[in-house]
Amino acid sequence: GENVEQHPSTLSVQEGDSAVIKCTYSDSASNYFPWYKQELGKRPQLIIDIRSNVGEKKDQRIAVTLNKTAKHFSLHITETQPEDSAVYFCAAAGDADGLTFGKGTHLIIQP
Amino acid sequence: NAGVTQTPKFRVLKTGQSMTLLCAQDMNHEYMYWYRQDPGMGLRLIHYSVGEGTTAKGEVPDGYNVSRLKKQNFLLGLESAAPSQTSVYFCASSYPFEPGQGNLALDTGELFFGEGSRLTVL
Numbered sequence: 382g383e384n385v386e387q388h389p390s391t392l393s394v395q396e397g398d399s400a401v402i403k404c405t406y407s408d409s410a411s412n413y414f415p416w417y418k419q420e421l422g423k424r425p426q427l428i429i430d431i432r433s434n435v436g437e438k439k440d441q442r443i444a445v446t447l448n449k450t451a452k453h454f455s456l457h458i459t460e461t462q463p464e465d466s467a468v469y470f471c472a473a474a475g476d477a478d479g480l481t482f483g484k485g486t487h488l489i490i491q492p
Numbered sequence: 493n494a495g496v497t498q499t500p501k502f503r504v505l506k507t508g509q510s511m512t513l514l515c516a517q518d519m520n521h522e523y524m525y526w527y528r529q530d531p532g533m534g535l536r537l538i539h540y541s542v543g544e545g546t547t548a549k550g551e552v553p554d555g556y557n558v559s560r561l562k563k564q565n566f567l568l569g570l571e572s573a574a575p576s577q578t579s580v581y582f583c584a585s586s587y588p589f590e591p592g593q594g595n596l597a598l599d600t601g602e603l604f605f606g607e608g609s610r611l612t613v614l
Contacts, residue, residue, distance in 0.1 A: 484534040
């Protein structure tokens with residue numbers, strides 16, 4: 382089955398700086414890569430996703446890049462704000478039979 | 493439109509007891525899932541269903557059973573609870589992921605999660 386590795390497990394950045402979270406996956410057949418944000422005590426929610434026929438996708442301060450050859454994808458958050466503090470999960474899927482999630486990155490925005 | 497609703501939200505069990513978690517969705521989604529979330533382990537798939545009357549095993553199915561008798565409901569059962577099953581359980585639902593359908597939800601396969609159920613087994 383699919384195996385997703387996510388790094389780092391904890392990331393602390395100064396408010397206004399950029400944050401980058403990286404994930405690698407094992408199944409070359411995977412073609413869908415979403416990112417979920419989970420605030421403390423809340424449910425995970427989709428923030429951005431990318432499919433394998435696209436190399437980069439942007440939504441305001443958030444961007445995701447995908448390198449299919451190297452089997453890795455990354456989440457980039459620019460101009461970080463206090464409300465960006467949360468746990469972020471990457472995931473990969475080859476079909477709709479369930480996503481495989483990374484173990485999560487706890488992003489801390491320092492004032 | 494309530495989305496995905498889980499009951500109960502909290503439960504404490506003794507080892508060996510049984511219980512059922514109920515997930516209900518009102519978005520007419522075909523696919524439903526049960527995940528468990530443990531510190532440092534991310535979200536791990538227990539069982540899932542691709543339609544009414546169907547179920548399949550995920551990554552960590554042992555000790556759990558599921559049923560999908562109605563499209564809108566997905567039940568997770570623990571027949572004999574163990575302390576290792578102490579966790580937060582999330583139900584989720586989605587449309588099938590089929591690119592090019594012209595519908596954002598269908599194209600992306602976004603998972604819609606419930607609020608979670610915190611289960612403690614003593």
